Amino acid sequence: MNAIDPIHAEAQGIRLSGVTKSYDAKAVTIPPMDIEMRAGEFTVILGPSGCGKSTLLQMIAGLERVTGGTISIGGREVQDLEPKERGLAMVFQNYALYPHMTVAQNIGYSLRVAGIQRAERDARVKAVARMLGLADFLHRKPGQLSGGQRQRVAIGRAIIREPGVLLFDEPLSNLDAQLRQDMRLELAELHHRIGATSIFVTHDQVEAMTLADRILILNKGRVEQFDTPKTIYSRPASIFVAKFIGAPPMNILPVSGDGRALRFGNGKVFAASPLKGEFLLGIRPESIVLDRHGPIRAQLRHREDLGSHMILTAAFDLVDLRIALPFGSAEPQQSDLHLHFPRECLHLFDVEGRRIEADFHLEYAN
Amino acid sequence: MTSDSARFGHRWLPILLVLPLMILILLFFYAPVIQAFYWSFFLEQPFGGGSQFVGFDNFSRVLADPEFWRATWRTLIFMVTASALAVVLPLVLAIAADRQIRLSPVARNVLVWPKGVAGASIGVVFAFIFNPFVGILAPLNNWFPGLWAPGLDGVDAFITLIVAHVWSGIPFNFVILLAGLRAVPHTLYQAAALDGAGPWRRIRDLQLPLIAPQLFLTLVLEFTESITSVFALIDTITKGGPGGATTLLVYKIYADGFRGYDLSGASTQTVMLMIFVVLLAGCQFAFLGRRINYER
Ligand SMILES: Nc1ncnc2c1ncn2[C@@H]1O[C@H](COP(=O)(O)OP(=O)(O)OP(=O)(O)O)[C@@H](O)[C@H]1O
Ligand SMILES: [Mg+2]
Numbered sequence: 179m180n181a182i183d184p185i186h187a188e189a190q191g192i193r194l195s196g197v198t199k200s201y202d203a204k205a206v207t208i209p210p211m212d213i214e215m216r217a218g219e220f221t222v223i224l225g226p227s228g229c230g231k232s233t234l235l236q237m238i239a240g241l242e243r244v245t246g247g248t249i250s251i252g253g254r255e256v257q258d259l260e261p262k263e264r265g266l267a268m269v270f271q272n273y274a275l276y277p278h279m280t281v282a283q284n285i286g287y288s289l290r291v292a293g294i295q296r297a298e299r300d301a302r303v304k305a306v307a308r309m310l311g312l313a314d315f316l317h318r319k320p321g322q323l324s325g326g327q328r329q330r331v332a333i334g335r336a337i338i339r340e341p342g343v344l345l346f347d348e349p350l351s352n353l354d355a356q357l358r359q360d361m362r363l364e365l366a367e368l369h370h371r372i373g374a375t376s377i378f379v380t381h382d383q384v385e386a387m388t389l390a391d392r393i394l395i396l397n398k399g400r401v402e403q404f405d406t407p408k409t410i411y412s413r414p415a416s417i418f419v420a421k422f423i424g425a426p427p428m429n430i431l432p433v434s435g436d437g438r439a440l441r442f443g444n445g446k447v448f449a450a451s452p453l454k455g456e457f458l459l460g461i462r463p464e465s466i467v468l469d470r471h472g473p474i475r476a477q478l479r480h481r482e483d484l485g486s487h488m489i490l491t492a493a494f495d496l497v498d499l500r501i502a503l504p505f506g507s508a509e510p511q512q513s514d515l516h517l518h519f520p521r522e523c524l525h526l527f528d529v530e531g532r533r534i535e536a537d538f539h540l541e542y543a544n
Numbered sequence: 545m546t547s548d549s550a551r552f553g554h555r556w557l558p559i560l561l562v563l564p565l566m567i568l569i570l571l572f573f574y575a576p577v578i579q580a581f582y583w584s585f586f587l588e589q590p591f592g593g594g595s596q597f598v599g600f601d602n603f604s605r606v607l608a609d610p611e612f613w614r615a616t617w618r619t620l621i622f623m624v625t626a627s628a629l630a631v632v633l634p635l636v637l638a639i640a641a642d643r644q645i646r647l648s649p650v651a652r653n654v655l656v657w658p659k660g661v662a663g664a665s666i667g668v669v670f671a672f673i674f675n676p677f678v679g680i681l682a683p684l685n686n687w688f689p690g691l692w693a694p695g696l697d698g699v700d701a702f703i704t705l706i707v708a709h710v711w712s713g714i715p716f717n718f719v720i721l722l723a724g725l726r727a728v729p730h731t732l733y734q735a736a737a738l739d740g741a742g743p744w745r746r747i748r749d750l751q752l753p754l755i756a757p758q759l760f761l762t763l764v765l766e767f768t769e770s771i772t773s774v775f776a777l778i779d780t781i782t783k784g785g786p787g788g789a790t791t792l793l794v795y796k797i798y799a800d801g802f803r804g805y806d807l808s809g810a811s812t813q814t815v816m817l818m819i820f821v822v823l824l825a826g827c828q829f830a831f832l833g834r835r836i837n838y839e840r
Contacts (some may be wrong), residue, residue, distance in 0.1 A: 274732050288739035
């Protein structure tokens with residue numbers, strides 16, 4: 179490999195202020211949104227299907243107009259500019275390669291449009307192709323490539339102009355599991371080498387957790403949380419986020435407080451607490467501890483062995499609790515389970531699903 | 545035994561079913577073609593009664609006839625101009641429609657109907673439209689007397705013929721080309737827009753190459769159509785006139801055979817025309833067809 183990478187971008191920050199989008203007068207796809215991505219940051223947009231991830235990306239790219247608000251890239255307002263004037267590039271889910279052009283022509287198309295001389299163009303195409311392991315395929319048509327190779331061509335086409343901003347709309351979702359994993363690592367490495375500000379749309383939480391500097395979680399066009407993967411996992415801002423990140427999702431149990439104790443729906447006291455009113459208690463399956471002296475009792479209904487860990491499903495207080503046991507831990511012998519919820523692993527939400535941040539002074543009775 | 549009889553039924557039923565069609569094709573396509581080839585080597589009496597083998601005499605007679613060369617030349621001019629227009633106009637319309645309108649299936653159907661209208665009816669309509677006294681161009685003659693006179697001026701008559709032909713070809717070609725454009729995934733245009741290509745550039749670098757199969761198809765059909773099916777238009781609009789200006793080869797064959805009673809001459813020209821059409825289609829497939837092989 180060369181000492182100096184052939185491609186290096188001047189990363190640019192992105193700021194959205196009050197950006198909204200309505201495709202028609204009746205429905206608002208994206209209500210006013212204010213977010214900022216720092217130069218060189220890798221942002222992953224995560225959310226369920228139809229929540230507006232692609233719409234957001236396309237507005238930044240200039241493929242969809244904003245209904246209101248401003249978008250600035252590198253301090254320059256771009257919402258009224260053509261895509262090509264925004265200095266960004268995009269990788270599409272279905273690759274969107276030009277089927278009648280060779281790999282070399284696909285990668286070099288933007289340079290050809292820009293009127294760059296053939297010799298320089300060829301040199302840069304070769305450099306990018308070498309970087310992506312495509313050097314042997316330059317004269318093939320996209321139809322003669324595998325899915326992973328096509329995806330690399332699409333990435334090559336995007337990075338050859340050294341854009342300050344790189345957009346990815348579910349670029350790995352057409353690949354099989356193994357390839358996805360390989361490409362994910364390659365993308366992470368590529369990001370470090372190129373340094374462009376990257377926005378990456380996905381529904382895959384593993385991709386989000388591993389690639390992102392920060393994850394933007396969208397729900398019906400609204401920002402649920404925009405934070406580092408670690409914070410999103412350890413301090414989810416809402417039940418939506420809590421259930422979206424983590425597999426199996428966080429257990430949510432309704433509790434009510436009378437000022438002295440928090441009780442489960444079945445009337446059993448969970449812990450002493452000064453809280454009053456209805457709440458939702460969250461605990462991740464992997465945080466629950468099997469403990470012979472644990473105060474919480476549940477009935478084991480089902481077990482799934484996934485090799486690396488085991489998932490137990492147990493009936494407790496009208497809901498199914500999911501418990502993840504790491505490989506090698508002792509399996510329960512009878513169906514009567516005694517559980518312990520470690521205090522530092524508990525999350526408390528109000529009935530709207532918003533996180534309650536204040537210290538909620540739980541005291542286990544013991 | 546049973547399997548034999550069952551197979552017997554299977555073997556004969558399909559043949560029985562296609563028999564009527566085969567008889568029709570045999571009777572109205574292959575028989576005349578063979579007859580034409582046969583006659584082109586004989587000297588035929590118009591009302592029957594004796595024919596005489598003359599070898600290639602008919603061919604040398606036709607090739608020496610300046611009228612034949614004039615008709616051939618007109619046919620070529622008509623073929624090139626009419627076909628080009630009949631593909632280019634729908635192409636422009638289709639690109640415009642693909643950009644702006646999402647055509648409903650209903651609209652698409654309405655647009656193909658003119659294709660179902662036989663050449664003769666279109667000819668009659670155009671004979672009226674271009675009539676120098678009552679047609680849409682009649683006012684032109686009020687301002688500049690004699691400017692539009694397809695009945696007298698050969699060029700005007702030729703233009704009338706081309707317009708009528710192009711007109712009847714637009715709907716079909718439009719639908720074919722539009723279907724081709726619609727099949728190009730939208731993200732390709734988005735990718736090209738991000739690569740910096742403007743609308744014209746996208747037409748040139750993406751749309752035209754990607755609808756090459758459709759362009760090729762319409763062009764092949766147009767070339768052959770413009771040679772043969774123009775007959776109905778000529779017969780209803782100009783009758784080959786004025787002064788033979790619109791006597792293309794197909795019409796000359798008809799005139800020679802049925803008005804001049806020169807069956808051998810007409811057959812010989814038919815054979816030459818058929819060979820030309822086959823060669824033309826063959827060339828197009830050989831040269832154009834090979835270059836547009838790719839997977840979407
Ligand atoms: N061109 C359009 N016209 C009208 N509505 C649209 C258009 N594109 C998207 N929408 C609507 O906007 C909403 C958001 O769509 P979008 O494609 O951004 O979702 P997404 O989060 O990318 O979903 P997915 O994960 O399935 O790709 C959806 O309800 C969709 O129906
Ligand atoms: Mg999407």
